[in-house]
Amino acid sequence: MDKQFSHIDHRGSANMVDVTEKHISQRLAQAEAFIYMSAETLTMIEQGNHHKGDVFAVARIAGIQAAKKTPELIPLCHPLMLTKIAVDFELQPQLGRVRITSLCKLAGQTGVEMEALTAASVAALTLFDMCKAVDPTMTISGLRVLEKQGGKTGHWQHPEGA
Known part of the structure; x- marks a missing residue:
């Protein structure tokens, strides 16, 4: 399969993709990341005893x-009128981590995977920032798209599941 990089023009220069002629469709993307931390830090968060307060509330807003x-952070992304953004957290103490999931939706001409x-990723970074004083050994990993819907390619799910 010969796939062309759509963000490169015929001269090899960076180029924002022209989506003018694309049809508007309902688009959705879900992503996840994990932040690994000590059992003590997980317990502190779970019990609401963190000295910085509700770290999940701050990370959700972030x-x-x-x-x-x-589009301000990633140069060739289109500015989008997102209609839904959700960020959720799942404590997984048995695995020593917090699972972070995000959902973005819109009706538009381009996908929302990057959003x-x-x-x-920023929710994970915010958790790291808020907890680093008590647990500087935290690790962020596993950032990936879980699912996307809409557009020419339709519905796609990560082959390893959610």
């Missing part, structure tokens, strides 16, 4: 803001 600012990825 992730939502980040999704909206994606979902940006939301999940």
Whole structure:
């Protein structure tokens, strides 16, 4: 299969893709990331004893803001009118981590995968920032798109599942 890089023009220069002729469709993307931390830090968060307060509330707002600012951070992304952004957290103490999931939706001419990825990654970075004083050994990993819907390619899910 011969796939062309759509962000490169005929001269090899960076180029924002022209989506003018694309049909508007309902688009959705979900992404996830993980932040690994000590059992003590997980317990502190779970019990609401973190000295910085509700770290999930702050990280959720950061992730939502980040999704909206994606085209300011990633040069060739289109500014989008997102209609839904959600960022959620799942404590997984048995695995020593927090699972961060994001969802972005809109009716538009281009996908929202980058916005979902940006939301999940900035939420993870915010958790790191808020917890680094008590647990500097935290690790962020596993950033990936779980699912996308809409557009020419239709529905896609990560082959390893959610």
